[in-house]
Amino acid sequence: MQVNSVETLLANSLAQSDLSEKQQNVLKACLKLFSEQGYDRTTTADIANLAGVSEGTVYKHFKNKREILDALLEPLKASVLPAVADEFVAETGKQHFDSLEAALRFLISDRMRFVVDNRLIIRVFLQEVLVNTDLFDSALAMAKQRFVPAVLPMLANFSQPQHPLTLESFRPIFGLMLTYLLPVILKPALQLDVDQATAKILTSVMPALT
Amino acid sequence: MQVNSVETLLANSLAQSDLSEKQQNVLKACLKLFSEQGYDRTTTADIANLAGVSEGTVYKHFKNKREILDALLEPLKASVLPAVADEFVAETGKQHFDSLEAALRFLISDRMRFVVDNRLIIRVFLQEVLVNTDLFDSALAMAKQRFVPAVLPMLANFSQPQHPLTLESFRPIFGLMLTYLLPVILKPALQLDVDQATAKILTSVMPALT
């Protein structure tokens, strides 16, 4: 499946947009610059330069610098809107995994891939969260909205009387994912073998779940 | 013990410094403002305002704005320098814990408290890491320098033939700590019961270690 793959959020949104090639270059340049130097330390001259356009062009389709940031982050928010989340849940439900481990393997590797593929946007988002506390709450709500419905069917299917499965059961998994993902977010140049990490997480976590 | 406690890094460094009260207020104001709005979005007028001093005063002891940021972050770096790290290791080694669980309980709660107590400085630091990729490497090196020597004696004492204890054994612990600490860093207003979190981590993790 891969609802969202391959530096996807931006790629998708560019494909769907009716922006000219130069305007698309502006967005690409901003993703690179914002993720590397931060929004505040990136000048519109920097952007125009890297995008290979004039400063005036930058402002033809974006009212101001802030609007470019929003244009970059919007797909991240959009990817958690019902439509996409439903697609994910449907996909997850459809596959009828015949074991808890298989279901978890899918869920873990899918979400890790999402983070790895979109690490630049996530970096920019994280920068913004650290500077705008309000954002944290909506981000958390967003994440839950995506996570909970994807995971509930699993709870229903695989929970056993002796080993009741709750949302809290996922904390160790989430923690381990974080130990693999945080470095990649903080230093995007790092490589991560998602399948290998997933395997390690599963071997660490399965004993406690069965 | 608590090598570093109670919004400590700043408090300690203020106590040791020969800064006047107004200059100390400048640093306190900067910690609040930088951690809330970010370094770049905080103006020197903001700082002077909150500190209750004139803008000129801000510049009497700090050559420029950047130097204030460094003054704030320096204790964070200093706390990982050999002297302090040694103190921690000595303390850890001295206590001669009679079980792995007791040793872990100490280590986990101590480090979590450190993060909780210094969350504002850590926030500012994280902002900076996200904007200056070089910093990541030195931060990781710093963290390891502090972590590894504190943990090695434990490995030696409690590792058993059937259950060899390696650095990798700590990954699940670290992951679980992250799940509790990240929210507090991202939203400093949140409360965290460190002892309770430590207990939960231990019950989740001990079975696999014994």
Next chain:
DNA sequence: TGTGAAAAAGTGAGTTGACACTCACTTTTT
């Protein structure tokens, strides 16, 4: 299919405002 006029896209020198920093002066401390 070629023409030209209107619309859309792009340009970059110029304007404006904000913010980091200075300095001649005043107040406080030693």
Next chain:
DNA sequence: AAAAAGTGAGTGTCAACTCACTTTTTCACA
């Protein structure tokens, strides 16, 4: 009375944004 600390109006720079103009694209109609 000398030194240290503090002041705040003033200055210079720099970056976001504008706008009058040029270039490219679109498309109605001969």
